Each structure stands twice: as C-alpha cells, then as structure tokens.
Amino acid sequence: MSAFTLRQLAVPAMVASMLIAAALAACTPAEEAPTHVAALITPVPTGHGVGRSELSWTDTTRRDADSPSGKRELRGWLYYPTAQAPTAGGVALGGAWAEAYRPSLERRLGGAAANAMLAARWHASDAAAAEGRFPVLIFAHGNHQLPTNYSVLLEGLASRGYAVLAIASPGIAEVVPLDGDVMARNLALDDQSYDTMASDIASAINQLPALDASAGKTYTGHLDLSRIGVFGHSIGGAAAVLASARVPQLRAAANLDGDYAGAAATELPRVPLLYVTSQPPNRPEKPKSDWDAERNEIRRDRIWRHLASQSPRAVRIRVGGMFHANFQDSALLPPSSMPRKLRENRYGSIDGAHGLDLSVQLLAAFFSETLDAAPMDVLQAVVRRFPETDLQVLSSATGQ
Numbered sequence: 001m002s003a004f005t006l007r008q009l010a011v012p013a014m015v016a017s018m019l020i021a022a023a024l025a026a027c028t029p030a031e032e033a034p035t036h037v038a039a040l041i042t043p044v045p046t047g048h049g050v051g052r053s054e055l056s057w058t059d060t061t062r063r064d065a066d067s068p069s070g071k072r073e074l075r076g077w078l079y080y081p082t083a084q085a086p087t088a089g090g091v092a093l094g095g096a097w098a099e100a101y102r103p104s105l106e107r108r109l110g111g112a113a114a115n116a117m118l119a120a121r122w123h124a125s126d127a128a129a130a131e132g133r134f135p136v137l138i139f140a141h142g143n144h145q146l147p148t149n150y151s152v153l154l155e156g157l158a159s160r161g162y163a164v165l166a167i168a169s170p171g172i173a174e175v176v177p178l179d180g181d182v183m184a185r186n187l188a189l190d191d192q193s194y195d196t197m198a199s200d201i202a203s204a205i206n207q208l209p210a211l212d213a214s215a216g217k218t219y220t221g222h223l224d225l226s227r228i229g230v231f232g233h234s235i236g237g238a239a240a241v242l243a244s245a246r247v248p249q250l251r252a253a254a255n256l257d258g259d260y261a262g263a264a265a266t267e268l269p270r271v272p273l274l275y276v277t278s279q280p281p282n283r284p285e286k287p288k289s290d291w292d293a294e295r296n297e298i299r300r301d302r303i304w305r306h307l308a309s310q311s312p313r314a315v316r317i318r319v320g321g322m323f324h325a326n327f328q329d330s331a332l333l334p335p336s337s338m339p340r341k342l343r344e345n346r347y348g349s350i351d352g353a354h355g356l357d358l359s360v361q362l363l364a365a366f367f368s369e370t371l372d373a374a375p376m377d378v379l380q381a382v383v384r385r386f387p388e389t390d391l392q393v394l395s396s397a398t399g400q
Contacts, residue, residue, distance in 0.1 A: 037112040037337040040120035042329075043152060043353055045159030048081035050089075051218055052124035055165075055211075059203040066171060066187075068180040074200060075168040075176050077147060078211065079158040080219045081134060082127040086159060089124045092148035092329075097175070100183050104144060104174040108346075109330060113337045117330055122151045124158075128218045135227035135371040138204050138243075139166040140197050140236030142258075142328075143189050144174045149328045150233065156360035162367065163223055165208070169200045172235065189235065191262030197239035198264070201230055202247050225249075227371040231274075231363060233257065233327050238264040241307060245269040252370035254363055256327045259296075260303045268307060273314040274366040274379075275304055276359065278322040279348055285320035288390055305394065314394040315379060317362060321350035321388050327359055350388065358386050 055076045062072040093101065098118050105114035137157060141147050147154065147166035154164050170176040170184035172193055178184050187193075205228060212223040229252040232240040237258030244253035245267040254274035279285060280294045291297050308314030323346060325331060331352035335343060348355075365382045368374035383391045 035112055037116040037333065040116050040329075040332055042120055042122055042332065043156075043357070045086045045123055045155045047086075047159040048130055048161065049084040049086045049127060050124045050155045050158045051080045051082045051127050051129060052089075053078045053080075053126065053218060055207075057203075057207055059199075059206075062199065062203070064170070066184055067178050068182055069178075072200075072203070073170065073178045073184075074203060075170075076204065077154075077166050078219060079124060079154045079164040079166065080222060081130045081158055081161055081163075082125070082218075083130040084125075084127050086123050087125065088121050090121060091119065092122045092124075092151045093118065093146065097177055100175040100177075101146065104186075108144075108342075109333070110338045110342065113330070113333050116333060116337065117149075120329070123155050124151075126218060129222040133222055133224040134161055134163040135229065135367065136208060136223050136225065137162050137164045137367065138201050138228070138230040138240070139164055140169070140201055140230070140232030140239050140243075141166070141173060142232075142234030142236055143172055143193075144186055145233070145236075145328070146173050146176075149330065151329050152332070152356045153327070153360055153363065156356075157363060157367075160360075160364045162364075163219065165204050165211075167200050167204050169197050172197055193235060194239050194242055194262045194264040197232075197236060198243040198246060201239065201243040205247055205249050227251065229253065229367050229371055231256065231367075234259075234324065241269055241273060242267055244271050244273070252367060254366055256359065257324055259300065260307065265303050265307070268310040270310045270312070272366075272370045273308055273311045274362070275314070275316040276362060277316065277318050278324055278326065279318075279320050281323060281345075285349065285388070288318060288320065291318070308394045311394070313376075315366070316392045316394070317383060317389050318392075319350070319355070319358065319386075319389050321348045322355050322358075323348040326350060326352065326355045329356075331355055358382075358389070361385075362389075 059072040064072040067073045168176045171187040174186045176184045228249050230240040231254035233256040237255030238260045241253045241255050242264040244250045252272045256276050257278045283291050325346035361382045365379040383389045
C-alpha cells in the first residue's frame with residue numbers, strides 16, 4: 001500500500017496520439033492574435049453545489065527517478081456534491097502552479113486566451129459535502145494538460161451526485177509541483193505512458209479508503225467505495241480503459257477521444273465501456289458514413305472492436321462538429337480569442353458550451369446506468385436529444 005498524506009500544496013494507437021500531441025504543441029499564435037480577451041463566462045453546474053479539495057500523496061510502491069523522493073508523487077483534486085446551491089468560486093488553478101503552466105497555455109492558445117483561461121472563475125468551493133454516499137469517478141487528463149483544464153466536466157459530474165478524483169500525473173501533465181518546490185515537467189509520450197497513467201489511476205483508487213476515513217474533512221464518510229468508475233480524455237481516456245482491465249474495483253470506464261496504443265490497445269476490460277470520438281479533421285460533419293473510409297477511423301474501429309470483445313456492453317458515440325480539444329474548458333473561448341489557424345486545428349464547428357454540456361450528459365448517463373442501476377436507455381435518450389451524435393452498441397457475444 002502506498003503511504004498517504006493529505007495537505008495543501010506549498011505552491012498555491014501511440015503514433016496517432018503522438019501526432020495529435022505534436023500537431024497541437026506545434027501551433028503557435030500568429031500576428032492576428034488578440035491582445036485582450038474578456039473574462040470567460042463559465043456555465044453554472046446543474047443540481048448540487050460543488051466542493052473541491054486539493055490532494056497530494058506518494059505511492060511508495062513505485063519508483064520515479066524524476067521526483068526528489070525517488071518515489072511516485074501524485075497530485076490532484078477531489079470534487080464532490082455539496083448541499084449549497086452552485087455559486088461562483090475561485091480560479092481553477094492559481095499561484096506558482098498557474099504561473100509555471102502559463103507558457104504552455106500561451107503556446108497553445110495565445111497570450112490573451114491563456115490569461116482568460118487562468119482568470120476564469122469556476123464554481124468549486126470548500127463547502128461540506130451533501131448528505132449520503134456518492135459513487136466515485138477517477139479522472140485522467142490528456143497529454144500536456146491538467147485536470148483544471150476540464151472544470152466543466154468535473155464540476156458537471158460532481159453537481160450530478162458523483163465524487164470525482166482528478167489526477168495530475170507528473171510527466172504527462174505539462175507541469176506538476178513535487179516536494180522540495182520542484183516542478184515536474186512534461187516528458188516524451190511513449191507506450192509506457194499508458195501504463196504509467198493506468199498505474200496512477202490504480203494508486204488513486206488505493207487512496208480512497210483513507211480519504212473516506214480522513215478525520216474532519218468535508219467529504220469524510222461520503223465516498224461509496226462499492227461504486228467506482230473511471231474516465232479520461234485523450235491518453236487519459238485510453239489509460240482509463242487500460243486501468244479497467246487491471247483494477248478489479250473499477251465497474252465501468254469511459255474514454256473521451258483517446259487513441260489506444262501499447263498495452264491500452266491489447267488488454268481486454270470486462271466492464272461496460274463508453275467511447276466518445278470526435279469528427280475526423282479531414283472529413284465533413286455529414287454524412288458520418290464518409291468518416292468510415294478515413295484511415296484513422298478504420299484503425300480506431302478495429303482496435304475498439306478488439307477491446308470491446310469481452311465487455312458486457314460497449315458503446316461508441318461519434319459526435320459531428322467536435323474536435324479533440326472540444327472536451328476541454330478552452331472550447332468556451334470565443335472564436336475571436338485566438339488566431340484562426342490555431343483554433344481550426346483544435347476545435348470543431350460545435351458551440352463550445354453545447355459540446356461540453358453534451359459530454360457531461362453522456363458521461364452522467366453512462367455512469368448512472370453502470371454505477372447507479374439506472375434503466376439501460378438513459379444514454380440512448382441523451383443521444384436522441386443531440387442530433388450531431390450517433391450511437392453504436394457492440395455485443396460481446398457477436399462483436400457487432
């Protein structure tokens with residue numbers, strides 16, 4: 001078992017995945033970049049208020065040569081439902097961590113848009129948890145990202161009755177503060193990165209009993225350890241599915257547009273799966289039948305059918321108008337907030353708030369079916385409300 005400590009931080013396929021990451025990292029702002037972007041207007045969560053607590057722990061069972069301790073140091077946040085109504089909170093990321101992250105945001109979004117993202121006020125507070133025990137979801141971010149880039153998803157699920165432990169994985173996240181005031185930098189992505197992130201997910205699950213038993217915390221006694229799911233975006237989504245093949249506590253897994261590589265493309269989960277994928281950048285929104293001949297779609301479909309072969313229910317949902325970055329908070333930025341070319345490479349034609357609302361509803365419906373024993377038509381009902389989506393259900397018996 002890993003040694004667990006909770007404290008406030010001192011500082012307030014593989015080829016396809018690498019190509020996506022390289023393409024996004026290579027986009028730099030051009031001369032038409034705006035000098036100012038108005039404060040971001042963020043959506044108010046539906047349902048419960050949202051609490052958030054910052055976490056850190058050291059997994060003493062794993063070595064990490066890049067950390068001062070030589071062990072795997074992990075950071076994250078626990079989001080949970082509160083009894084109070086949703087209200088505007090503070091910034092999602094602040095202090096030295098935000099300043100260390102700023103250069104990465106500026107490279108990807110431009111200076112003005114990066115300022116708007118870091119200054120956006122979200123809705124999480126330190127309020128006490130609502131009554132009852134909540135199903136727990138583990139969240140894994142994309143390469144060069146942080147959990148705070150997904151506040152809409154995390155807060156949206158917490159407001160619907162889920163506790164969400166969002167991990168910041170050193171080496172996969174752009175920057176993560178470690179002990180000794182050291183910032184762990186992003187490392188090159190390779191097949192091992194999927195294993196690393198899946199192990200981080202397992203480590204987070206191992207911390208849940210200690211979290212639930214923590215004395216005097218706002219969430220003490222509110223985590224339902226019999227109902228645990230996992231989801232992620234990009235490499236985090238593929239790692240979530242890999243973790244579900246390895247960690248027996250996991251009852252369901254969802255992947256938001258993550259390509260599979262390494263062990264994530266071969267190990268077979270035996271739990272319900274959800275795979276939400278975006279529009280191929282070189283194909284029109286309609287008809288989706290045109291997507292089927294696109295090379296990456298063919299590869300994705302082949303791997304997906306293999307991974308789903310032992311799942312009791314595996315659902316893939318394709319979304320027209322959504323690109324890879326539409327699952328992140330930055331999709332809320334107005335088109336004028338960044339250079340045209342930069343935005344076109346990242347975001348599709350879908351309205352940013354609409355796409356994020358769709359993503360929250362799909363995840364909430366999937367986990368309500370798999371963790372809350374909701375009727376098995378809840379997810380299909382969401383798809384019917386969003387005409388830009390289509391749904392493909394695979395049977396483990398037939399692969400059809």
